Amino acid sequence: MSNSVNPVGWFEIPVMDIDRAQGFYEYVFDMPLERHTLGDNEMAWFPMNELAVGAAGALVMGDCYIPAPNGIVIYISTPDITETLERVEEKGGHVTEPKKSIGEHGFVAFFTDLEGNQIGVHSRGL
Template sequence: MSSVNPVGWFEIPVVDLERACAFYQQVFLLQFERMQMGPSDMAMFPYDHQANGAAGALVKEAGYEPSSSGTLVYFVADDVASTLERVKAAGGKVVLPKTAIGEHGFIGHFTDSEGNKVGLHSMQ
């Protein structure tokens, strides 16, 4: 395992992949690449194999259950507050408003269209 940025992939479970794609597209202003991998119906977040950080996908598959507890994925945001506004506009719920974490910037949490709790982080 790499000792620097060790997370290489994440999957966010969804019940309704179309609804989840629409939600995340509105919140993060991005487009997904859809694909089928075995039993998994997936929507891949944009990624660059040459850049640091983890890539991931929304995944609909038997046995995958959205959750508001357990592992928490944080997305990098230009500004937590404006991203949380888009969360509300997309039908999500703000769980933790923009909160200062000292020299490490700001965080916020929200619940997505599927019931997953997700985090945001920014330096401003």
């Protein structure tokens, strides 16, 4: 594989209640998610631009999708981690690790969503 592209092309966050999860993520990240049904799976897609850098993904509810607090962690970029974490708590999520510096790479923090998944947030600035 060439190093001219990032290797992750898509991510899926398992959920048990697609309506609740979609409302949570739309509020926390202040962006609309687009609903789709693929086979037996209900999905809410994050905004995507196929020509942009980075991976797109979706919330997914289906028989083989089980939320978990441990395992693979994805990081969602945000311009202001502090504001994002405030929105997490306002919507009922739980901050599990507050904002911390990762040096020249910016800042990270972690939260648990309403489904029980641990999600990272990353910012190069604030």
